[in-house]
Amino acid sequence: MNMDIAVIRGDGIGPEVVNEAMKVLDAVCAKYGHTINYEHILMGGCSIDAYGDPLTDEAVAIAKSKDAVLLGSIGGNTQTSPWYKLPPNKRPEAGLLKIRKELGLFANLRPAYLYPELKDACPLKSEVAERGFDMMMMRELTGGLYFGERYTKEIDGVMTAVDTLTYNENEIRRIAIKGFDIAMKRRKKVTLIDKANVLDSSRLWRKVVEEVSKDYSEVEYDVMLVDNCAMQLVKDPAQFDVVLTENMFGDILSDEASMITGSIGMLSSASLNETKFGLYEPSGGSAPDIAGKNIANPIATILSAAMMLRYTFDLDKEADAIENAVKTVLKEGYRTGDIAKAGEATVKCDEMGTLIAQRV
Numbered sequence: 001m002n003m004d005i006a007v008i009r010g011d012g013i014g015p016e017v018v019n020e021a022m023k024v025l026d027a028v029c030a031k032y033g034h035t036i037n038y039e040h041i042l043m044g045g046c047s048i049d050a051y052g053d054p055l056t057d058e059a060v061a062i063a064k065s066k067d068a069v070l071l072g073s074i075g076g077n078t079q080t081s082p083w084y085k086l087p088p089n090k091r092p093e094a095g096l097l098k099i100r101k102e103l104g105l106f107a108n109l110r111p112a113y114l115y116p117e118l119k120d121a122c123p124l125k126s127e128v129a130e131r132g133f134d135m136m137m138m139r140e141l142t143g144g145l146y147f148g149e150r151y152t153k154e155i156d157g158v159m160t161a162v163d164t165l166t167y168n169e170n171e172i173r174r175i176a177i178k179g180f181d182i183a184m185k186r187r188k189k190v191t192l193i194d195k196a197n198v199l200d201s202s203r204l205w206r207k208v209v210e211e212v213s214k215d216y217s218e219v220e221y222d223v224m225l226v227d228n229c230a231m232q233l234v235k236d237p238a239q240f241d242v243v244l245t246e247n248m249f250g251d252i253l254s255d256e257a258s259m260i261t262g263s264i265g266m267l268s269s270a271s272l273n274e275t276k277f278g279l280y281e282p283s284g285g286s287a288p289d290i291a292g293k294n295i296a297n298p299i300a301t302i303l304s305a306a307m308m309l310r311y312t313f314d315l316d317k318e319a320d321a322i323e324n325a326v327k328t329v330l331k332e333g334y335r336t337g338d339i340a341k342a343g344e345a346t347v348k349c350d351e352m353g354t355l356i357a358q359r360v
């Protein structure tokens with residue numbers, strides 16, 4: 001197969017971890033006889049520095065012309081970086097929101113899985129960690145509070161800020177269908193997370209998702225309030241399979257889900273539209289404090305590359321090869337600093353990439 005992808009190395013640890021994912025992809029291509037062409041584009045702080053814009057229209061056009069986008073991370077230290085002195089729509093994160101919207105990437109998948117080898121890194125009680133968990137956070141990504149009307153102005157002499165949370169039934173239905181489709185390939189359970197005891201938007205989610213659930217009689221369907229979900233994730237994460245939710249709740253809960261796996265450096269993600277196109281990125285941020293030190297964990301980005309092979313290119317065997325290679329290196333005891341126990345030997349970012357590439 002011939003794969004054309006756009007690569008956004010981005011800021012902070014982005015370039016380091018993306019290099020390792022490309023190394024692993026190259027190893028897969030060599031082994032299975034595929035070719036992959038990378039075209040690099042800028043987004044985030046590096047694009048601000050180069051063009052005064054976190055994502056140019058030219059970069060969007062290049063991304064659109066490809067099969068998929070592989071992304072590292074964007075942004076810097078919000079307290080100290082000059083990027084955060086710019087107006088909000090010129091900051092690094094605006095580039096990320098723009099690419100999500102421009103490419104219509106409404107479905108964000110963040111798998112949270114506890115590797116048996118990393119149980120010690122799990123911050124939960126050992127009896128909870130012992131049971132393990134394997135869930136798919138499905139976050140709506142192009143609606144809700146992130147994209148509603150917002151402004152700050154003086155109203156009757158009082159400074160007032162407004163953000164609006166809007167969803168229409170079509171936006172809800174399309175992600176619900178994706179959620180149930182994915183549940184059919186997993187343990188066949190969907191939990192909708194909302195705040196239907198307060199929000200109109202949540203009540204519409206309940207109505208629409210309930211309708212969609214009728215088409216999937218094999219899937220067990222349940223609803224849960226978001227505050228309860230925050231609690232259940234640390235109390236009994238094993239109960240979840242597909243966790244379906246709106247943009248802002250998903251942002252918060254997916255960080256919580258990632259943390260209980262032991263490290264945000266392990267969590268991959270895929271952002272999909274209605275076609276096979278997808279943007280694949282680690283769930284963690286740009287970690288500016290450790291950037292350039294070759295100590296970041298590249299596994300999240302490598303697993304994101306595996307998701308790309310699976311969801312955009314339907315190369316399940318090749319995706320399995322990457323996921324198994326990750327499991328193997330963990331079994332063999334290799335650890336980057338974030339997942340090592342106190343006193344345990346660690347490997348560098350590029351060594352971890354090489355070890356995984358050798359095992360695909």
Ligand code: IPM
Pocket residue numbers: 093096251
């Ligand atoms: C994420 C990030 C982004 C989001 C930020 C960087 C805008 O936290 O991908 O979860 O809130 O969506």
Ligand code: MG
Pocket residue numbers: 251252255
């Ligand atoms: Mg987030």
